[in-house]
Amino acid sequence: MLRDTWRGGLALALLLAGSFAAAYSRTDMQEFQLASPTHPWTATRVHRTTGNVQSIHGYRGSRTNSKSVAAILGAHHRRTASTGYENITTTTAYGTQYATVARWGNHSMMMLLDTGSADTWLVWRDFLCTDYYGSEIPQVACGFGPAFPGDFQYGYVTPQQHMYIQYGDGEVVTGPMGYADITVGNITVKRQEVCLANRTYWQGNNMTSGLMGLAWPALTNAYFGPSEPPEDEDHSVGNRVEYSPLFTSMVSQGLVPPVFSIAIDRNSSSGILAWGGIPPASGLDTSRIATMDMIITSLIPVPATASEYSFYTIIPDGWQYDQATDTKKYPYIMDSGTTLCYLPPSLAKAINQAFQPEAVYLWMYSAYFTSCNAIVPPIAVILNGFRFWLNPSDLIYRDMVDPITNLCMTAIASGGDGPYILGDVFMQNALVVFNVGAAQMQFIPREFY
Numbered sequence: 001m002l003r004d005t006w007r008g009g010l011a012l013a014l015l016l017a018g019s020f021a022a023a024y025s026r027t028d029m030q031e032f033q034l035a036s037p038t039h040p041w042t043a044t045r046v047h048r049t050t051g052n053v054q055s056i057h058g059y060r061g062s063r064t065n066s067k068s069v070a071a072i073l074g075a076h077h078r079r080t081a082s083t084g085y086e087n088i089t090t091t092t093a094y095g096t097q098y099a100t101v102a103r104w105g106n107h108s109m110m111m112l113l114d115t116g117s118a119d120t121w122l123v124w125r126d127f128l129c130t131d132y133y134g135s136e137i138p139q140v141a142c143g144f145g146p147a148f149p150g151d152f153q154y155g156y157v158t159p160q161q162h163m164y165i166q167y168g169d170g171e172v173v174t175g176p177m178g179y180a181d182i183t184v185g186n187i188t189v190k191r192q193e194v195c196l197a198n199r200t201y202w203q204g205n206n207m208t209s210g211l212m213g214l215a216w217p218a219l220t221n222a223y224f225g226p227s228e229p230p231e232d233e234d235h236s237v238g239n240r241v242e243y244s245p246l247f248t249s250m251v252s253q254g255l256v257p258p259v260f261s262i263a264i265d266r267n268s269s270s271g272i273l274a275w276g277g278i279p280p281a282s283g284l285d286t287s288r289i290a291t292m293d294m295i296i297t298s299l300i301p302v303p304a305t306a307s308e309y310s311f312y313t314i315i316p317d318g319w320q321y322d323q324a325t326d327t328k329k330y331p332y333i334m335d336s337g338t339t340l341c342y343l344p345p346s347l348a349k350a351i352n353q354a355f356q357p358e359a360v361y362l363w364m365y366s367a368y369f370t371s372c373n374a375i376v377p378p379i380a381v382i383l384n385g386f387r388f389w390l391n392p393s394d395l396i397y398r399d400m401v402d403p404i405t406n407l408c409m410t411a412i413a414s415g416g417d418g419p420y421i422l423g424d425v426f427m428q429n430a431l432v433v434f435n436v437g438a439a440q441m442q443f444i445p446r447e448f449y
């Protein structure tokens, strides 16, 4: 019922949207300073020509199959045929995390797929599971799938290095670095530098055994020195050693062109990741392909990020919710490892107030909650002039219920001072192309189902 009512609204909103799109000017903001004590970061729009835009306009108005979609990726893509496809599976019925299988030597391991970090690791058989304070607790409490039973295929990195990473949600993973052949989607990356984690604070899904990080080298977290108790390790900037993460190695070993793309499917195992191209995803609306420059996101604690790409960051044109349009420009990270969308506080609040009944902020969860059968407003992020509607069935998490109020969590959260994030709630509605070679992102809307 809700969905049908909303679809009617969508058609009308799209008609209105056409005139809005023409009315406001494209971004003139070149630099963003979003420093905060917890997440100091800045973002700089990269100045580069966007030759691709012309060719994409050629596709407007015509529905084409996914083969012709590949043409938008440019000449380097057409020249080469090697593309590896891989299934992406949701780890929960509500599509809050996505996983894929990788082969490490002879072992097939289920790993979280994360475009918001760069390190690739598996939990090692004798790992130490700790609580938030670092005290040992039973391994099962970390919620991993089967731990990696083998060893580094080519031994440790010498001199020894270790990985130490703290994720945005507070989870911590550390362990020695070594080399292994990693096979994903039929493509084997030789001697990839990876971590076998032997100490973790982790809240897993009992299914995945580690994480595959697909962001840029500037976000890698290896440090000189062996893996030791954290208080004996040096995680200072001067001790950091950048290395080539999985996708970078895949490209530099000549295995695929510098592009990968992701189409995740809520509540199913039919999502697809394509290494080196575009997957044969169904339901693509190729009349609306948005092309955006990737921008440089500078993390103040990591000097390398001032001049190199780190996250997959774009600057959307704005947001539409109900009848309102907000065109303030902020950088957003494309992060398959984050479930919700994190927006600037005032916008998050305004969108949550458009739910009926309006969603209220519950500070215990740092999230907004509303009635579990609330009416959801149409919400779209505007990319390259096109509205990418979020599927209304994803906007209320019906299994995230506050036991006191019996309210359900919404998918639009406040990102404080940043970084702002387009998480799975957004990615579930589009084929997202990470065109690393062109330093561009492309988005193709998919039909709701």
Ligand SMILES: *[C@@H]1O[C@H](CO)[C@@H](O)[C@H](O)[C@H]1NC(C)=O
Pocket (backbone or CB within 6 Å): 087, 269, 270
């Ligand atoms: C991917 O999914 C398809 C369809 O569900 C299935 O036939 C295929 O075996 C899967 N491939 C892998 C490598 O799991």
Ligand SMILES: *[C@@H]1O[C@H](CO)[C@@H](O)[C@H](O)[C@H]1NC(C)=O
Pocket (backbone or CB within 6 Å): 093, 094, 267
């Ligand atoms: C997920 O799919 C299963 C089986 O197709 C269905 O029973 C379940 O209700 C779905 N869950 C959600 C949250 O849509």
Ligand SMILES: *[C@@H]1O[C@H](CO)[C@@H](O)[C@H](O)[C@H]1NC(C)=O
Pocket (backbone or CB within 6 Å): 105, 106, 153
């Ligand atoms: C993988 O298995 C094959 C056959 O059992 C064996 O010969 C090979 O050494 C194994 N490779 C690794 C890295 O364990």
Ligand SMILES: *[C@@H]1O[C@H](CO)[C@@H](O)[C@H](O)[C@H]1NC(C)=O
Pocket (backbone or CB within 6 Å): 084, 085, 185, 186
């Ligand atoms: C993987 O490679 C083998 C041999 O090259 C090929 O037969 C098979 O179809 C490929 N599978 C996929 C999923 O690309």
Ligand SMILES: *[C@@H]1O[C@H](CO)[C@@H](O)[C@H](O)[C@H]1NC(C)=O
Pocket (backbone or CB within 6 Å): 140, 143, 204, 205, 206
């Ligand atoms: C994982 O399994 C443990 C032990 O069986 C259980 O307590 C926990 O709730 C499970 N976690 C998830 C996310 O399913």
Ligand SMILES: *[C@@H]1O[C@H](CO)[C@@H](O)[C@H](O)[C@H]1NC(C)=O
Pocket (backbone or CB within 6 Å): 126, 127, 128, 175, 176, 198, 199, 226, 227, 228
């Ligand atoms: C982790 O691995 C390193 C290197 O092999 C070792 O020195 C350290 O004791 C291990 N830590 C744990 C908790 O197993």
